Amino acid sequence: MIDAVRYLVDNGIKWRAMPADFPPWPRAYAFFARWRDTGLAAELHDRLRDAVRRAEGRSPEPSAGVVDSQSVKADATVTHSSRGFDAGKKINGRRRHLLTDTLGLVLDVLVTPASTTDRDAARLLLPAGKERFRRLARIWADGGYTGHLTDWAAQHLGLVVDIVRRSDDARGFEVLPRRWVVERTFAWFLRSRRLVRDYERRPETGEAVIWWSMTMLMSRRLAARQRPAPLRAA
Structure with a gap:
């Protein structure tokens, strides 16, 4: 079942x-939906993230x-x-709103209509992140989060939100x-x-697909660490 879900997320089918060598699609989808609704997909992701951080x-x-966001086109x-x-x-x-750690691993995700502003979504994303990660004390963000959010986060959450601004003289791409x-x-x-587009009817399903995508990335990273080094010729 897990291989079937990973195949769907990876190949976008x-x-x-x-494919016929996987369980019938209604059973695979029922497994996916059950893990989505019970939070098991997010729990699997969190355990792998902890292992990668260690x-x-x-x-x-x-x-x-x-914290940042990404707008994507939606399917019909x-x-x-x-x-x-x-x-x-x-x-x-x-729009996908992400809270990541400094390694780029996802801490929390929120999928909203693309018309939702970054500041409005952050009022939901940051409290949830602070509740799950008590040590969380500093957040870096772009100019879309400028304004009342910085004062609100400091007052209500004890979070320091640092705005990383792009230079006014910069042209083209800048890291x-x-x-x-x-x-x-x-x-x-x-x-x-x-994830190239949003194909999901429910925003929660889009969030679950993100959990599965990161699960694949982290499991491959951990497997590569366990793989023995190739033998060298004398």
Whole structure:
């Protein structure tokens, strides 16, 4: 069942197009939905994230993070009530709001209509992250989070929100301190074809697909560490 879900996320197929060597697609989807609704997909992801952080010599619980969002086009299956228009990027679809640690590993995710602003989503994302990770004390963000959010986070959550601004003189692409970490995580998502667009009817399903995508990435990373080194010729 796990291999079937990973195949769907990695290759972006329809549930009904599940290859014959996997269980029938209704059973695979029922497994996926049950793990989504009970939080087991997120729990599996969190355990792997803790293992990756330990392997990197870090504490399982982070003390700093990075927050950002990504707008993606929505497929025709996405209902009108759960999609919106991002006027800045001219995208009609949904927006993925991410809170990551300084390694780019996902701490929390929220999928909203693309019309939802970064500051409004952060008022939901940051309290949830602080509740799960008590050591979390500092968050880096871009200019979209400027304003009342910084004061609100400090007063109600005890979080320091540092805004990493782009230089006014910069032209073209520029790697910005800390912000590049979460941008790389968004790039990791595009390796999973199911995340190139938003194909899910429910936002919670989109969040579950992100958990599964990161689960694949981290399990491969951990497996590579356990793989024995090749023998060298004398």
